[in-house]
Amino acid sequence: MSGVMEWERNAVADEQRGNFSGNASGAHVVREGELDLSHNVILYLDDITVSFDGFRALNGLSLAIDAGELRCIIGPNGAGKTTMMDVITGKTRPDSGKAFFGQTIDLTRLTEPQIAHAGIGRKFQKPTVFEQHSAFENLELAMKADKRVRRTLFAQLFDDDRDRIAEVLVQIGLAHEADRPAGLLSHGQKQWLEIGMLLMQEPKLLLLDEPVAGMTDDETARTAELFVSLAGKHSLVVVEHDMAFVEALGGKVTVLCEGSVLAEGELAEVQDDPRVIEVYLGR
Amino acid sequence: MRTPLTLRILRSTPRAGWIALAIFAAVAWICVPVAHAVLPEGHALHLSAYIVSLLGKILCYMVVAVAMDLIWGYAGILSLGHGLFFALGGYAFGMYLMRQIGRDGSYGADLPDFMVFLDWKELPWYWAGSDSFLWSLFLVVAAPGLVAFVFGWFAFRSRIKGVYFSIITQALTYAAMLLFFRNETGFGGNNGFTDFKRILGYAITSPGMRATLFALSAALLVATLVIGRYLVASRFGRVLAAIRDAESRVMFIGYNPLHYKLFVWTLSAVLCGLAGALYVPQVGIINPSEMSPATSIEIAVWVAVGGRGTLVGAVLGAGIVNLAKSWFTVSFPEYWPFFLGFLFIAVTLYLPDGVVGLWRRLGARRAVVPAAVEGVKPATGPCGEPAPAQSEFEPIAKGAQA
Ligand SMILES: Nc1ncnc2c1ncn2[C@@H]1O[C@H](COP(=O)(O)OP(=O)(O)OP(=O)(O)O)[C@@H](O)[C@H]1O
Ligand SMILES: [Mg+2]
Numbered sequence: 061m062s063g064v065m066e067w068e069r070n071a072v073a074d075e076q077r078g079n080f081s082g083n084a085s086g087a088h089v090v091r092e093g094e095l096d097l098s099h100n101v102i103l104y105l106d107d108i109t110v111s112f113d114g115f116r117a118l119n120g121l122s123l124a125i126d127a128g129e130l131r132c133i134i135g136p137n138g139a140g141k142t143t144m145m146d147v148i149t150g151k152t153r154p155d156s157g158k159a160f161f162g163q164t165i166d167l168t169r170l171t172e173p174q175i176a177h178a179g180i181g182r183k184f185q186k187p188t189v190f191e192q193h194s195a196f197e198n199l200e201l202a203m204k205a206d207k208r209v210r211r212t213l214f215a216q217l218f219d220d221d222r223d224r225i226a227e228v229l230v231q232i233g234l235a236h237e238a239d240r241p242a243g244l245l246s247h248g249q250k251q252w253l254e255i256g257m258l259l260m261q262e263p264k265l266l267l268l269d270e271p272v273a274g275m276t277d278d279e280t281a282r283t284a285e286l287f288v289s290l291a292g293k294h295s296l297v298v299v300e301h302d303m304a305f306v307e308a309l310g311g312k313v314t315v316l317c318e319g320s321v322l323a324e325g326e327l328a329e330v331q332d333d334p335r336v337i338e339v340y341l342g343r
Numbered sequence: 344m345r346t347p348l349t350l351r352i353l354r355s356t357p358r359a360g361w362i363a364l365a366i367f368a369a370v371a372w373i374c375v376p377v378a379h380a381v382l383p384e385g386h387a388l389h390l391s392a393y394i395v396s397l398l399g400k401i402l403c404y405m406v407v408a409v410a411m412d413l414i415w416g417y418a419g420i421l422s423l424g425h426g427l428f429f430a431l432g433g434y435a436f437g438m439y440l441m442r443q444i445g446r447d448g449s450y451g452a453d454l455p456d457f458m459v460f461l462d463w464k465e466l467p468w469y470w471a472g473s474d475s476f477l478w479s480l481f482l483v484v485a486a487p488g489l490v491a492f493v494f495g496w497f498a499f500r501s502r503i504k505g506v507y508f509s510i511i512t513q514a515l516t517y518a519a520m521l522l523f524f525r526n527e528t529g530f531g532g533n534n535g536f537t538d539f540k541r542i543l544g545y546a547i548t549s550p551g552m553r554a555t556l557f558a559l560s561a562a563l564l565v566a567t568l569v570i571g572r573y574l575v576a577s578r579f580g581r582v583l584a585a586i587r588d589a590e591s592r593v594m595f596i597g598y599n600p601l602h603y604k605l606f607v608w609t610l611s612a613v614l615c616g617l618a619g620a621l622y623v624p625q626v627g628i629i630n631p632s633e634m635s636p637a638t639s640i641e642i643a644v645w646v647a648v649g650g651r652g653t654l655v656g657a658v659l660g661a662g663i664v665n666l667a668k669s670w671f672t673v674s675f676p677e678y679w680p681f682f683l684g685f686l687f688i689a690v691t692l693y694l695p696d697g698v699v700g701l702w703r704r705l706g707a708r709r710a711v712v713p714a715a716v717e718g719v720k721p722a723t724g725p726c727g728e729p730a731p732a733q734s735e736f737e738p739i740a741k742g743a744q745a
Contacts, residue, residue, distance in 0.1 A: 176597050188592045190585045197581055207597045209606050215578040216346060261596060 095179055095264060096163040102127045102265055102295045103148065108157030110143055110319075117143040118154070119319035125265070130291035132306045132327075133299045135316035136339060141299045142185055144316070145267045149182050150175045161265070181263030185270050187250045191243030195234050195253055198242050199225045202257035225260070231286065232256040248275040252283070259290075266290070268298045272305050284308035303327075315339070352569060355576035360655075364565060371402075371561030376554035395553050399625040401665045402560035406618035408645045408657035409567050410611040415643065416652030417575055418607050419587030421505075424512030425615055426639035427519050428487035432616025433629040434523075435486045437536035438470060439479035440547075440624060444540045456538075457531040467529045476543055483620040484613050491612030492605065499604045504590075513636045520634035535630025536623070547624055560621045564658070567614055571654050574607070583607060644687050650697025659698050 095102075103125040110118040118140045125131050133141050146152035147159060150172040159167040165178055190198050203221060205211070217225075229235045232252040237245060242253055251271060258266055268287075272280045284305055287296055291311070300306050306313060306327060313330050315322040323333045330336055356364075375398070378390040407429055414420045441455040448456040454463060472478040494515060498508060526532040539547050546552060574580050585593050586600045593600055623629045632638065641664075649660020664686070671679040694701055 173594060173597055173599065176595060182595065188589050190588050190592070192584055192588055193581060200578065201581055201585055201593075201598075202596045208599075209579070209602045212582055212598075212603075213574075213577060213579045214348070216351065257596065 095161065095165060097127045099163055100127050101125070102129075102162060103297070104158070104160040105144070105147075106158040108144075108147055108154045108159060110140075110147060110152060110154050116319050118147065121157070121316075121320050123314060123321060125295055125297060128292045128295055130287060130296045130309055130311035131298070132309055132311055132313045133297060133316055134301070134303075134306060134313060135322070139316040140319040141316055142269055143319075145182060145269055145297075145299070148175075148267060149180060176261070176263075179262075179264035180267065181258040181261045181265070182267040183251075183254050183258055183269060183271055185273075187247070187254045189242040189245075189250050189253050189257070191241065193242055194239050195229065195242055195245065195256075196225060196238040198253055199228055199256055199260050202260040204260065204262045228256045228259050231259065233282065248279045251275060252279075255283075255286070263294065265295045265297070268296065270299055270301065272300065272302055277304075280305050281308065351577075352573050356569070356572045360572070364568065368561065368565055372558050376558055379557075380550035380554040392548070392550070392553060395557050396625045397669060399553075399557040399560045400622060401662060402557070402564050403618040403622040403625070404642075404645065404665055405658045405661040406560075406564050406567050407615050407642055408649065408661035409564070409571055409654055410614035410618070411642050411646050412649075412651060412654055412657035413571055413574065414607055414611045415646060416654075416657070417580060417587065418583045418604060420604065420608065421509045421643065422512045422608075422611075423509045423636065423639045423643060424516035425611070425642050427512075427516040427634050428491060428612040428615035429619040429622070430519075430523075430629065430631070430633035431487040431490060432483045432619030433623040433633060434530055434536070434619075435482035435616070436479055436620035437539075437623050437629045438473040438482070439476060440539040440542070441531075441536050442470075442474040443542060443544075444538065447540055448538070455531070455536075457526070457534065458529075461526055469529070480620075483616050487612040487616030487619075488609055491609045495605045495608040496601075499601050499608075513639065516634050516639050517636050520631045520636075523631040523634060531630070533631060535628060537628040537630075539624060539627055542624060547627075553625075556621060556625050560618075560625070563617055563621060568654060568658070570610075575654065579603070641683065644683060644690075646697075648686060648690050648694075648697055650694075650699030653697075653699045656697050656699035663698065 101124050103123070105121055105123040108118050108121040109116060121140070121144060123144075133144070135141055143152060147154050148167060150167060150170055154168060161167050161175075161178060161180060167175060167180075170178065190201065193201070200217065200221070203225070205215065226235070226238075229238050232255060234245075234249060234253060234256065237249065242250065245253060251274065255268070255271060258268075271287075272283050275283065280302065285308075287298065287309055290296060298306075298309060310327075312325065313327045314324045315330055315333075315336050317339050322339065323330050323336050353361075375390060375395065378388050379392070379395045382389045407425060411422065411425055414422060444455065446453065448459075450456055450459040452459045454466065458466070466473070473482075498511060503511065522528055523530050523535075524533050530536070541547055542552065575583075582593065582598055582603055586598075586603060590600055619629075619633075645660040645664050646657045647660070648664055649658065650656030664683075667682070667686075668679060671682060690697060696703070
């Protein structure tokens with residue numbers, strides 16, 4: 061217990077000192093718990109296997125995401141996409157294999173909140189926002205801060221914080237809905253709000269599980285624009301079934317099937333791959 | 344650029360709330376004490392001892408109701424064992440009151456009467472220091488606080504929630520009641536503590552003491568409300584409500600719900616303990632019936648009647664139900680349990696937001712008409728400033744640079 065707290069404190073303190081090394085040039089000293097992007101890889105999964113009662117949801121899955129990359133993951137239902145995100149965020153422990161965040165952070169040894177503090181944000185397949193709170197308050201709660209009781213009791217919103225929240229509200233198209241209870245927002249707006257909460261956490265890596273499910277075509281197009289604009293500064297892993305959306309994102313595509321990578325490359329390439337066609341058109 | 348704490352406390356309550364609180368304080372600290380202790384008994388405005396202690400007792404109940412609302416209304420944790428914390432505070436101060444009897448008990452002994460009756464020769468170790476006023480004040484806070492902290496730690500860490508948690512709190516208070524019923528426990532068995540004589544050497548039945556206890560109860564209520572308002576208006580309060588509505592999501596954005604629940608749970612228990620300590624000298628008795636499961640359920644009914652998650656509703660609920668109770672128990676004592684049951688069902692079915700909810704609904708109905716005439720208000724941003732009037736979306740590129 062106290063170990064966890066200790067770690068969180070260090071992570072927060074490090075970040076406040078701007079110590080997350082990023083692509084720091086010059087001599088680089090790797091310290092425990094720091095995100096080290098020296099090889100330009102932010103996420104590295106190697107030979108991950110997860111079984112549920114003998115059923116292999118992930119079967120020797122290997123995947124590498126570059127810093128700043130926007131990667132789409134597609135695959136039929138039950139391919140293991142959500143399970144992969146569970147492994148990355150510490151919700152599920154792999155039976156074997158390695159999962160690293162940057163060069164040094166071993167994700168299989170951290171708890172969920174530690175991973176969140178290290179800089180991985182996740183949007184779940186089913187959107188969950190705080191329905192009684194306004195959109196503004198939802199973002200306030202998600203905002204990167206010291207989240208221990210003692211601090212939260214006396215926390216206050218400074219002008220910078222307000223500006224940041226207002227900025228994200230504009231980014232997610234909810235500037236006019238700031239004071240409405242989140243429970244009254246449309247399904248698509250809730251999806252956006254959850255994405256906004258993710259942005260407020262200022263993660264290095266965003267995992268987005270079916271972010272445009274339930275959105276209109278127009279909303280979907282705008283979401284694609286938003287994600288494309290985020291890539292570079294952030295790294296994104298997007299799971300989607302909507303091919304038009306995947307096409308609009310324009311990044312590299314990984315096809316998962318039965319718990320491992322079936323194909324990887326540009327969307328057009330992947331779509332021409334006979335094995336992928338077989339998986340999608342049935343056997 | 345930090346706003347001073349006092350200013351933030353001031354801002355946490357709307358102006359009308361402060362005015363109401365000020366009026367209440369003026370009445371409780373000046374009018375009632377004067378009417379009871381200064382005006383002579385025959386005077387038309389004189390308040391009798393009966394009335395003053397009845398009102399003082401209800402003030403203590405109001406504190407308990409607000410403490411209950413903090414955890415039930417805001418954190419979504421329904422405790423059906425809050426009577427235990429109230430009783431622990433009461434017993435802690437009761438020990439001091441028993442020692443203040445001195446040799447004026449019916450046996451004229453140094454030990455409290457019930458110990459003489461049990462043929463005990465000396466005080467049990469846990470009565471050590473009970474003749475000290477300050478030590479007993481410490482116990483009033485520490486006993487319920489510690490029990491709540493330890494119980495809460497295990498319950499919240501095991502992620503016990505909802506109805507399971509409520510049932511366990513019932514079992515907890517029930518077990519404590521059985522324990523306190525036993526003579527060997529050393530708290531007077533089923534008779535509990537009574538026949539109090541003095542506090543700090545002053546007679547407990549004197550008008551001055553009664554007025555003082557009343558004023559202190561009112562002060563505790565004011566303090567509880569101010570602390571409660573600050574908490575629920577702070578980010579801490581928003582985290583609590585978020586835990587109530589989607590706990591796993593709260594964990595995922597980096598808060599540890601265990602610590603949040605434990606803090607508000609323990610605070611709530613301590614407030615109940617303080618209320619119990621003021622209650623005992625005013626009613627003149629404390630016994631294990633305060634720990635009965637039904638007593639704790641009644642506390643939840645007060646809050647439900649007044650309206651959960653509003654604090655002021657808890658105050659109103661405790662007032663309404665207890666005034667009704669004192670009237671019933673004088674006029675038709677046998678019907679009170681039926682009325683209480685009926686009240687609970689009626690409120691659950693027809694007034695889910697209690698009296699405060701009814702008030703708001705009526706207020707909203709009145710407000711609808713003018714709003715329709717005025718037309719749509721211009722949208723405002725999060726801080727009340729007008730929202731940018733252009734398209735809902737800014738060119739996305741701006742977000743990218745930020
Ligand atoms: N906790 C669990 N216990 C048992 N089986 C599970 C569990 N979680 C996932 N599975 C199984 O693992 C497989 C992969 O599930 P997963 O949710 O990762 O698929 P997915 O690719 O996200 O599918 P979808 O597109 O439907 O969301 C499925 O067959 C699922 O039934
Ligand atoms: Mg899935």
